[in-house]
Amino acid sequence: MKKVITYGTYDLLHQGHINLLRRAKGLGDYLIVGVTTDKYDYERGKLNVRNNVVERIKAIEETGLADKIIIEEYVGQKIDDIQKYDVDIFAVGSDWEGEFDYLRDYCEVVYLPRTEGVSSTQLREESMPEVRLGIIGTGSIARRMVEESKYVSGISITAVFNPDIQEAIAFSQKYNIPQVFDNIEDFSNVISAAYVASPHPTHYPYTKYLLNRGIHVLNELPFSLKESEARDLFEIADSRNLVLMDAIKTAYCPAFKHMVSLIKSGLIGEVVDVEAAQSTLEQTPRKLDATQAGGGMSEDASFSLLPIMMLLGDNYTDIRFVSKMKDGVDIYTYCSLVYPTATASFKIGLGIKTEGDLVVSGTKGYLYVPAPWWKPSYFEARFEDISKNKKYFYAYEGEGLRYELQEFVTSIFYSKKHNVQLPHSLTISMARVQEDFHSGKNRVIID
Numbered sequence: 061m062k063k064v065i066t067y068g069t070y071d072l073l074h075q076g077h078i079n080l081l082r083r084a085k086g087l088g089d090y091l092i093v094g095v096t097t098d099k100y101d102y103e104r105g106k107l108n109v110r111n112n113v114v115e116r117i118k119a120i121e122e123t124g125l126a127d128k129i130i131i132e133e134y135v136g137q138k139i140d141d142i143q144k145y146d147v148d149i150f151a152v153g154s155d156w157e158g159e160f161d162y163l164r165d166y167c168e169v170v171y172l173p174r175t176e177g178v179s180s181t182q183l184r185e186e187s188m189p190e191v192r193l194g195i196i197g198t199g200s201i202a203r204r205m206v207e208e209s210k211y212v213s214g215i216s217i218t219a220v221f222n223p224d225i226q227e228a229i230a231f232s233q234k235y236n237i238p239q240v241f242d243n244i245e246d247f248s249n250v251i252s253a254a255y256v257a258s259p260h261p262t263h264y265p266y267t268k269y270l271l272n273r274g275i276h277v278l279n280e281l282p283f284s285l286k287e288s289e290a291r292d293l294f295e296i297a298d299s300r301n302l303v304l305m306d307a308i309k310t311a312y313c314p315a316f317k318h319m320v321s322l323i324k325s326g327l328i329g330e331v332v333d334v335e336a337a338q339s340t341l342e343q344t345p346r347k348l349d350a351t352q353a354g355g356g357m358s359e360d361a362s363f364s365l366l367p368i369m370m371l372l373g374d375n376y377t378d379i380r381f382v383s384k385m386k387d388g389v390d391i392y393t394y395c396s397l398v399y400p401t402a403t404a405s406f407k408i409g410l411g412i413k414t415e416g417d418l419v420v421s422g423t424k425g426y427l428y429v430p431a432p433w434w435k436p437s438y439f440e441a442r443f444e445d446i447s448k449n450k451k452y453f454y455a456y457e458g459e460g461l462r463y464e465l466q467e468f469v470t471s472i473f474y475s476k477k478h479n480v481q482l483p484h485s486l487t488i489s490m491a492r493v494q495e496d497f498h499s500g501k502n503r504v505i506i507d
């Protein structure tokens with residue numbers, strides 16, 4: 061009996077897939093179809109697959125063409141499967157020509173003709189009205205977002221806004237953005253969603269304006285420096301059924317999401333402490349400008365508050381800050397929080413350098429995320445019995461902004477009201493921490 065194997069995602073099963081399966085089956089007597097898991101697809105950069113693995117397997121089953129269906133969940137699995145199932149032929153569409161020649165050491169490799177004019181990507185795009193994204197602000201984070209947007213489907217960057225029109229023109233020319241504005245009203249007329257990456261004090265007024273114009277907003281951090289403002293923005297978004305997201309990129313990347321799930325599932329027991337640090341010696345003038353709400357806390361506290369609040373919540377009973385200041389901004393801040401059953405602390409430095417890692421301590425073990433933990437691709441669970449230690453690896457592509465952008469687009473598409481990766485209540489609490497700090501509450505200044 062000649063056994064053939066083929067693999068794919070098979071999202072929104074279409075005629076191209078069916079033709080391919082039929083051709084593959086025609087090469088032998090028994091067809092094995094490998095269907096990728098959701099996690100594997102996400103890790104290899106396919107962020108927008110519509111059907112889950114159960115739905116995709118069911119669709120393959122219903123074609124009646126597969127004699128056996130298996131799931132593909134890791135790099136290198138094809139070789140294992142070929143040996144395990146004693147496969148004679150590996151078949152795949154011609155869009156993969158040459159990619160799988162390395163399997164010739166194990167079996168025959170056949171590239172079958174691909175059906176022209178249909179693909180899952182195309183079907184996903186056709187079924188989804190494209191998000192017309194406008195960008196407010198033309199700084200380095202906005203540049204990185206434009207570059208990352210190429211990896212997210214269902215989005216086109218339509219316009220850029222900057223009150224300094226020359227800046228906006230230079231940005232649009234560099235990134236081929238069709239429309240340029242220095243007038244916010246005109247800008248808001250041509251977009252359906254916006255990424256607000258302007259100077260910190262302008263986040264609130266721009267975001268509020270856009271929401272009131274019916275535009276979904278992805279708001280750069282710090283989301284807001286005042287609790288009442290953050291609350292106000294979410295109230296507007298909720299009342300208008302708009303998506304409003306806090307752009308803490310770490311919250312949306314695979315490693316962080318899984319880390320939170322593992323800890324919440326009890327991997328290290330009850331969490332009793334979270335300790336984070338982040339520092340840089342890169343002191344750009346804007347980061348040190350008090351009039352632009354510069355300083356370590358405004359710049360970076362959102363990152364450290366993310367694991368603290370995701371794991372311990374926001375019902376802390378005490379919060380204290382110790383800061384070193386320069387020209388009215390903090391260049392170093394140590395913050396400690398006391399919870400009813402746990403503690404947390406973080407260190408932030410602009411102009412000091414320290415180990416930027418994250419440690420989550422629990423009653424059964426601890427989780428260690430090495431620097432730069434806010435762009436995680438790896439972490440380790442460690443226990444008293446070191447034979448139980450386990451390392452976890454994940455993809456973290458590019459600047460990591462594609463994950464939050466994909467989440468933003470998906471939330472718009474599915475009209476998602478709740479952000480499970482970062483609940484609105486926590487964003488509001490983070491704004492409260494910012495407000496307490498900037499008002500000098502419980503803050504000690506050291507020389």
Ligand code: CTP
Nearest residue numbers: 068069070076080152153174175178179180181
């Ligand atoms: N395939 C094909 N003809 C098409 C589309 C896919 O022959 N028009 C084949 C691929 O070459 C592969 C298998 O179907 O062998 C599964 O491909 P998959 O990546 O799941 O489908 P695509 O439609 O190409 O998906 P996407 O657009 O997400 O890449």
